[in-house]
Amino acid sequence: MSKSPKKNKANKSDNVLQTTSSYTYSIESYSKNEYKKVEDIVFDYKSTSVQWLNIYGLNFDNDFKKIIIQNGLDEFLINLLSDDDHRNKVIELDNCLFMSIKAIHYKNEEFLSEQMMFVCGPNFLWSIQEIKGDYFGHIRERISDNKGVVRKKNADYLLYLVIEAIIDNYFETYEVLFEKIQHLKDLSNVKPSPEFAVKLENNKQDLFILKKAISSLRDAINRFDKIQLENFETNYFSELKEQANFMIDDIDFDLQQLESSINLMFNIQSHRLNEVMKTLTVLSVIFIPLTFMAGIYGMNFKNMPELNTANGYYILLGIMAVMVISIIFYFKKKGWFD
Template identity: 30%
Template sequence: MARFLNNRDQTAGLPPGSLIFVGQRKTDVPILRMIDYDGETLREETVADSDVLRPCLTSDSTSWLNVDGLHDPEVMRRVGDAFAIPPLVLEDIVNTGHRPKLEEYPDLLFTTLKMLSLDEEENRIQAEQLSCVLTGKCLITFQEQPGDVFEPVRDRIRRQSGRLRQRGPDYLLYALLDRVFENYLKVVEVLGERIEEFDEEVLDDPSAELLEEINAYRREMAYIRKAVRPAREIALKLVRTENGLVADETLPFLRDLLDLAEQVSDAVEIYREMLGDHLNSYNMAVSNRLNDVMKFLTIFATIFIPLSFLAGVYGMNFEVMPELRYPYGYFILLGFMACVAIGMLLYFRKKKWL
């Protein structure tokens, strides 16, 4: 499957709002997990029926519903009906190749972006789509599979102390996005450590294997950039939003989130430029090595030109060549040829060609 674009042939010709899953199925059965909390109480459970979700809409507590698995249209439809999620939003949620974005509605706020992870065995970036729907007292998150970077947030909720238990779902959305952006930075830093090591290797040993590795890192950084750049736009829009679902008390934290997004974006651009510099340095090192080889071969050939001339002269088959009958002619010629070769080497060194 293509990493940058998903095949959307199965949705061609269908009306807008059709719940057709686009992507790779990563779990067998969707899992619905609910965390309902306020400053004093906490309820955490796995939900089997979406009907039990409706009381969350009128409750004074903050509710976080997490859906793992997007491939079942019936489950997605029931969740959408329970929280009055528009069909077009549901369509974007089940399309795992959708570009990260933020959309505002009168009674909800929708954002979708990528969560990244590094497969250290294959040294390859893996991406999973995260979609968030913010309503009055509820936050609904949709993921492709179980397992995420949000466990520290869940631990903070389970502890009764802390700001998270006192704030609403808008602050919870900030906390989740903050974890996503921190993970972006972690992934970029891990790749960056290896990219910085290329500085010496590219000059000392510009091998074909090193070139292949540099190009592999360029592809991975391009893949990260595809996720990070629009995610930065999401943070910027959140800071500027005037939607009543985002409290004024949350805006300072969103500005901090924007700073983190800028840091991630800058890091990605820096390492992309470094990889471009490494590639240029590699080409320059290979070119210099080729020049050294050509220089050696040229000098070698130049020295043998007069020697070949002398050998050619005395290799002619004329009957009258006085030097051919001289008893020491062979040794004299070899000595003269050696002097010519040594003289040319000294001349090249004087000219600093060697």
């Protein structure tokens, strides 16, 4: 089951700068920014460089408000950033866009959710993460080492890389779940049992949680098609939609296979139960008439002529043997022993 990490309310009194990192880069240069106070965090809209501001923690409402006001950002962001439980969505504002992602982590066979929020303009990206530590280290390395085209692009491409990193994490989670379910699909060497059924159902639920997360993220990415923010390129995000669709297709295929495995398991159990019932039926049909005859001649009445017959015991055994042979022959003719 997916659950959110506990929020540390003590963060409200902590210094936001202790959890803040900032980088400025362009084709020619790269630098790491150091701030002594929140008022120093200013986005230079006239610069051709791109600035990436990252903050860990969601409880710095007053500091977020200062950053928004002193940078002239849409004040609706104050309400958006004060809410720490957003669904996946994209909202276009006056001079930037806001995106929230409910990311999931798969650790110790359990899903944990993390709220991420992004404020993006033509030349800046402000990312806010609930948990310290993320999957963006390789992006920082590409920026600092000037690998690829990231330093030739605007902040929209940086946002694309960040979302792609989140989707890559989902792919890694899917690969872990895929390995877990591989042996569950083949029932040839598995003895169906309640424990096995529970294991199948748990793996189905894990896949459903992952599918829900990636489907919601895909729906949010679709919103980029309607963004009309100046100097914001939306073509990058078409590739992300394709990646999300591929993963959803793979998950759907695995869910169908697991469903087939569950149905096959129940069919195997029903077949085994039918075989048991058939065996019990054959034995009952054979022994019920024998028991009936034995019960009759086991009664303690004085006037039973058959009891005085010299070969009565052997005659009765012969009749019983003929009955058993006849019943077995009948069942074999009907194909019950095939």
